[in-house]
Amino acid sequence: MYDIKALYEAESVEDAIRLMQEHPEAQIIAGGSDVLVQIREGRRAGVELVSIYGIDAMRGVTFDDEGAIRIGSLTSFSHIAVSPIIQEKIPVLGEAVSLVGGPQIRNIGTIGGNTCNGVTSADSASTLFAWDAIVELTGPEGVRRLPIQEFYIKAGKVALQPAELQTAIIIPKKSYEGYHGNYIKYAMREAMDIANLGCSVNVLLSEDKQTIADVRIAYGVAGPIPMRVPSAEAAGKGQKVCKETVEAFSKAVLEDIHPRDSWRAAKAFREHIAVEMAKRALSKSIELSGGEIRE
Amino acid sequence: MSKQYKQIHCVINGKEREAMVDVRASLTDLLRNDFRLTSVKKGCEVGECGACNVLVNGECFNSCIYLAVWADGKEILTLEGLEGPNGEISDIQQAFIDEAAVQCGFCTPGAIMSAVEILNEGRELSDEEIRIRMSGHLCRCTGYENIFRAVKKTMLKRLGKE
Numbered sequence: 051m052y053d054i055k056a057l058y059e060a061e062s063v064e065d066a067i068r069l070m071q072e073h074p075e076a077q078i079i080a081g082g083s084d085v086l087v088q089i090r091e092g093r094r095a096g097v098e099l100v101s102i103y104g105i106d107a108m109r110g111v112t113f114d115d116e117g118a119i120r121i122g123s124l125t126s127f128s129h130i131a132v133s134p135i136i137q138e139k140i141p142v143l144g145e146a147v148s149l150v151g152g153p154q155i156r157n158i159g160t161i162g163g164n165t166c167n168g169v170t171s172a173d174s175a176s177t178l179f180a181w182d183a184i185v186e187l188t189g190p191e192g193v194r195r196l197p198i199q200e201f202y203i204k205a206g207k208v209a210l211q212p213a214e215l216q217t218a219i220i221i222p223k224k225s226y227e228g229y230h231g232n233y234i235k236y237a238m239r240e241a242m243d244i245a246n247l248g249c250s251v252n253v254l255l256s257e258d259k260q261t262i263a264d265v266r267i268a269y270g271v272a273g274p275i276p277m278r279v280p281s282a283e284a285a286g287k288g289q290k291v292c293k294e295t296v297e298a299f300s301k302a303v304l305e306d307i308h309p310r311d312s313w314r315a316a317k318a319f320r321e322h323i324a325v326e327m328a329k330r331a332l333s334k335s336i337e338l339s340g341g342e343i344r345e
Numbered sequence: 346m347s348k349q350y351k352q353i354h355c356v357i358n359g360k361e362r363e364a365m366v367d368v369r370a371s372l373t374d375l376l377r378n379d380f381r382l383t384s385v386k387k388g389c390e391v392g393e394c395g396a397c398n399v400l401v402n403g404e405c406f407n408s409c410i411y412l413a414v415w416a417d418g419k420e421i422l423t424l425e426g427l428e429g430p431n432g433e434i435s436d437i438q439q440a441f442i443d444e445a446a447v448q449c450g451f452c453t454p455g456a457i458m459s460a461v462e463i464l465n466e467g468r469e470l471s472d473e474e475i476r477i478r479m480s481g482h483l484c485r486c487t488g489y490e491n492i493f494r495a496v497k498k499t500m501l502k503r504l505g506k507e
Contacts, residue, residue: 052412056349059414079412086371086410103415128404152481153459154398154407227366241480242393319464 052086053095060102063188063217069100070213071190076100078215080124080163083155108162108217111135113261117223123162123186123216127174128153130161140221142231146177146250149235152242162216165198168206168275171245175202175276177233179268180250189214205274222223228254229264232331236323238314247271247323248316251331255291257343260285262295265332272307272324281305282328291341300328348439353417356381358426364413370403372408372416373397384424384454388483395482398455399423405481407461424454425442435463440495448486456482460496469504472497 056072060066070076073273076098079085088094102108108124111133127147130136136144150156150164150173163174165185179199185201187194190213198219201209210216213260231252237243248270254263265286267279286299309320336343346477349368356362357380364379373390376382376399385408388396392410398446399408400422402460427435456479463470463478470478475496484492501507 051367051369051370051374054369057412057414059351082412083392083410086412090391101412101415103412140442151392152395153478154405154481155392157404158392158406158411241477 052089053092054099055096056098056171058098058100059104060100061313062105062107063215066100066102066105066215067188067190067213069214073098073100074212078102080160081126081158082164083151083159084163084167102215118184119221119226120221121161121221123166123218124160125162127156127159127161127164130231131156136268140181140226140229140231141330142233142250142252143174143177143181143221146233146235146248151171155242161219164247165201165219166210166216168202168204168208168210170205170273170275171248171271173235173245173248173270175231176248176268176270177231177250178219178221179276179278180231180252180266181221181229182266184220184222185216186218186220187211187214188217193217195220199278202275229266230335232338233332234327234331236327244314245271247309247320247327249324249331250329251328251335252334252339253286253332253335253339255336255339255341259339260291262289262291265299265335267299267303267328267331269303269307269324272309272320277307279303279306279328286332291336292344296329296332296343299332300325303328326343351414351417353414356420358421358423366413366416368412368414370413372399372401372406372411372413372421374414375387376408376411376421379491382423382425386451386454388451388455392425393483394452394457395455396452398458398481400458400462403462403465405459407481422458422461424457427457437461437495437499440499440502441492444495444498446487446491446495452482452484452486456484456492458485460499463496464500467503469500469506475500 058069079099108122131144131148151293164174183198229252233250236247251267253265270276282302285302289295311317376385386396388394392407397409433441
């Protein structure tokens with residue numbers, strides 16, 4: 051038995067908002083692979099929960115009218131990975147979420163939960179940062195949209211107002227059209243492990259594949275929350291596709307990231323692999339875009 | 346604290362079932378305590394070891410981190426559900442025996458249910474894919490290689506390739 055004070059099951063988004071207004075102390079439970087474990091550990095023992103797991107309307111990957119990819123917040127990692135839309139338009143997101151935990155965790159874990167817990171190591175988060183994802187939040191006042199970079203406030207804290215829940219994650223068309231990306235997770239085990247560092251890069255090459263028209267890079271575990279790396283992006287954008295650019299891009303990473311020492315890995319080690327991961331992820335992204343890195 | 350219950354209706358191993366569930370219960374609690382399905386093991390109880398793995402609507406879930414109330418309206422399959430009409434064991438269970446993929450047996454029911462999810466797809470998975478799909482189980486006895494062989498052998502047999 052879990053140490054749960056009370057459980058309220060929501061049948062719709064409106065129902066969830068009403069339940070959260072009626073029970074302001076209650077916390078949301080989606081798939082529960084974080085929440086239930088934390089109850090078991092005692093960190094959240096004795097909580098009141100609003101379960102949104104049964105709201106099927108919050109599941110699925112679709113295109114909206116403007117061609118943006120809309121991922122319902124309760125969509126499981128495994129369903130994101132097999133979605134034809136994800137596989138065609140932003141396969142790197144499917145690859146990234148396929149590195150979360152193990153198969154059973156990917157069946158229960160949701161992309162909304164992965165982002166709402168505000169954890170820097172979330173395998174989906176760095177890729178969502180790197181693709182300028184928009185978070186859709188629904189609350190008593192209606193629906194609002196926030197860039198994912200503004201959604202994260204600090205470690206474990208996201209911009210959810212009282213009685214508000216995340217209902218979807220949106221990747222606008224201009225964020226994905228023509229881009230190709232790569233995600234690298236560095237961990238001690240190949241399954242059931244948390245990233246020591248995660249790096250997600252994507253590029254848009256010029257038509258002749260000679261110039262980097264745009265490049266975006268984000269890390270998980272390089273700071274208290276997932277982060278973009280503006281120095282590296284500035285060093286790569288508008289530059290020729292060549293070895294020199296890749297080198298300059300990956301070295302510039304160190305100007306912005308600030309990983310810490312922890313029992314998982316030392317700061318110096320994380321900085322070292324951060325440069326190498328940027329190099330590899332950019333090279334792979336260029337290759338996927340049909341470019342060739344010359345001397 | 347007042348106790349809170351919910352009446353649920355689900356299908357367990359092909360049979361329609363009703364249960365009055367304590368909202369604090371996990372699906373492991375429900376299956377073991379209410380239905381005596383003791384193939385569902387209590388291992389780590391935090392979703393890491395896979396010993397409590399069962400199929401819910403055809404997908405693998407660690408039942409220890411799945412609330413029992415969520416089972417309402419679902420179809421659940423545990424290892425007991427693999428038993429044939431005359432008590433025979435299934436091909437995948439036999440393969441685990443033949444390949445010595447069992448020693449202490451604690452991880453075995455959970456691992457077999459992951460294998461069942463794979464086999465139900467009815468397609469040939471690469472060795473790499475099988476390893477990834479079986480990666481949610483900790484086994485301290487067999488070294489995994491025999492488990493891998495049992496799954497692959499059964500997959501190929503069912504596809505008529507062996």
